[in-house]
Amino acid sequence: MIPSDRKPRLLILLSGSISCYKACFVISHLVQSGIEVRTVATPSALQFIGKATLEGLTGHPVASDMWESGRAMEHINLARWADLALVCPATANTINRLSAGMADDLVGSLFLAWEIQKKPWWIAPAMNVAMLNHPLTQASLQKLSNVGVRVLPTDSGPLACGEEGAGRLLEPGKIITEVLVQLGTKIA
Template sequence: MLKNKKILLGITGSIAAYKTAALVRLLIKAGAEVKIVMTPAAMNFVSALTLSTLSKNQVLSDLAENNSWSNHVMLGRWADVMLVAPLSCNTLAKMAHGICDNLFTAVYLSATCPVIAVPAMDEDMWHHASTKNNLQIIQGFGNAVIPVENGELASGLTGDGRMAEPETILKRLEAFFFGQNQLLEKKILVTAGPTYEALDPVRFIGNHSSGKMGIAIAAECKKRGAVVTLILGPSGEEIPAGLQVIRVKSAEEMFNACMSVFDHTDIAVMSAAVADYTPVNIATDKIKKSEDIFSVELKKTKDILKHLGTIKKEGQLLAGFALETTDERNNALKKLAEKNADLIVLNSLNDSGAGFSGDTNKITIFDKNGGEQHFDTKSKKEVAVDIVNTIIHLYYA
């Protein structure tokens, strides 16, 4: 599973660093190529000579050594994944707050590859509020965390804080690389953001959608090997590299863009907040303030999800979203049936941490087979993982 995979192992200052010799041996035996970068504190716990012998690569710890510069940028670009094991409480805080004071943190902050962290610390440190906060921060950045285990600690206590065993880490890495290929070459359409329905050359009817949720879903699909087309309404959010992006403004433009690619799509995820109505007439000039009461005649926009539900072919999967404020569950189930969707992602404006613009969401997923999954409030990147996992499970069922 790890044959020819490039793994950059970051080792920080924890007594659990002694386990990294066994971890490197397992990685090499699994066929991986391993390069190692250590913090100065880590070198107090495990020998660089031992690790360089096992990895067959020079272990790096200084930004400059013997008049030679360690290229931290290229290290982070070389790797398929950066594995931080063990991750100490101190280095966790640096990762969370962007402190760059050694080679390891320089590599981490410039890495373009996924990062998997394996914490190790004493129980009281592990349960401290600042540690929990820092873990949430780095997970919000998109980093994965392999949980600590319960057992004997260096302090002599028994409790939470042990670094996961090398065999456990190896299995998680294998699952990570397998997960990257679950959607390999699948063509996926994702819509995101709002639509703006013009009233005149300067005004429009719109909503507060930022596009963050849909962009996160598109990025997660891309990470798992898919060829992703993102149809994006007006949004100022940063777009991850590697996505094919079609920019639109109105509901009509979004409908036409979806129709242009849907026939060749394996999976479609309709997460955009498309306007239900659009003005019948659009003024050619700016509307002046004159009347005390001003009325606008509206007409229904084309129902993109429903139309795709009527034309989808066998083998295509269609997912929709339902943002509700009342009778949420029944409205979501009604939408699932009426739109002929395979699954509906429900979020409610009544739930704290859910809805437009924010960085978190809370969802429930209903599928055509009667499945109902409830998820806690999470970052939108984590929610995207839950949604994509559910889509994959249903697609291959």
């Protein structure tokens, strides 16, 4: 239950997909809907969008490097701070790493520090259809689902690689609606 005297708090973790620009739209809309958003971006995600964009949209610095001076406990602090975590977009690499319990970067450490029985952790996959259908990726998604992670569906259609099929990031409007419903915020 989110206390009524503060805004709902959402942690968005971005991994390195071409669809990072769509996550910016999601963040922008959620901030305008009254949600406090903080972001974590993998180094690959920062190849697609800049820290300035995320900081400008949220009003908070983006966390990326687990070893950044002054933010050494961010993997615990952010895990305690947020009401909901959403990996958006979630790459094949990040999904497979999370399912293996890897904790050698900020996203993995945060996931293990997250009390999954108490607070929701969601992922929104985005990748090429073959990467999505690969047995290892499918096994990882199943494993994450088994421990309580909510795996949002992907959309089908043209993919950035030129192929067609499943694997497109779920349409941003649908992600926004799901988050607003979860956080009990009126849909703008």
